[in-house]
């Protein structure tokens with residue numbers, strides 16, 4: 001089967017980007033969300049990508065027509081009625097995803113491949129709620145999908161290769177660089193590398209071993225990386241590492257210290273690059289200065 005009709009479930013930050021990217025590259029896209037307010041919000045997000053795509057792609061002039069080519073629905077059954085592939089980008093909650101996969105299994109036609117864009121869960125966690133385990137897998141995108149165009153594709157032990165192949169091809173067709181994992185892994189490739197790096201950097205900081213700028217400089221000089229871990233934390237936004245540290249705070253005193261330090265910054269309005277200040281000040285952060293590494 002060749003994938004033609006794509007439904008995206010959840011039109012928030014990532015779902016709206018996935019839907020826009022797929023529609024821009026010629027797929028017939030339906031966006032499903034829970035109510036009219038959520039659809040209106042998704043449409044606002046979609047509209048904000050038009051200038052981004054116009055700037056980014058040589059054929060970006062097509063972007064202005066994309067939203068009119070898409071369909072929108074608040075009925076899951078209607079949204080997936082002719083879907084070859086459904087990509088789920090709904091909140092990172094086990095309960096919400098379990099309810100969704102239970103319902104999706106009842107209403108989706110037999111041909112539909114089910115994919116999750118979950119960042120922290122793996123398909124095995126939901127497979128018992130899915131009526132077609134062989135057609136269930138993960139495709140994980142990064143925020144600002146058009147620029148950060150990696151797509152990590154990962155099955156669970158019961159996923160059939162041919163569906164992984166089809167989704168790899170789909171990822172190429174929407175201009176991603178696909179990375180197919182050989183086995184299931186929490187955090188895929190990227191976050192399996194990135195999360196421990198960011199964690200280690202924050203521990204060096206809260207333990208008073210060094211300070212954010214010095215830690216970043218050390219990493220940048222030694223590896224040639226364009227940014228250090230604290231610059232990356234600013235891009236991610238400090239709320240995410242704060243919530244991660246808080247979740248481990250009861251059992252790990254260093255995580256509790258990290259949560260405390262990040263909370264003080266967040267309370268001070270320093271939530272990262274999007275707010276204008278985090279570990280660095282924007283729009284001209286010190287690490288981007290050519291003299292930073294001297």
Ligand code: NAD
Pocket residue numbers: 009010011012013014015032033034038088089090091092096100117118119120140141142143
């Ligand atoms: P978000 O909160 O911005 O959007 C979630 C959307 O899902 C909202 O539009 C909401 O109305 C909708 N929704 C809620 N319940 C629903 C349901 N039962 N059925 C359908 N839609 C429902 O979230 P997000 O940041 O886009 O994250 C969505 C998923 O994508 C998560 O699994 C997350 O781990 C993953 N993800 C996020 C990022 C990121 O940078 N934000 C990156 C990669 C993957």
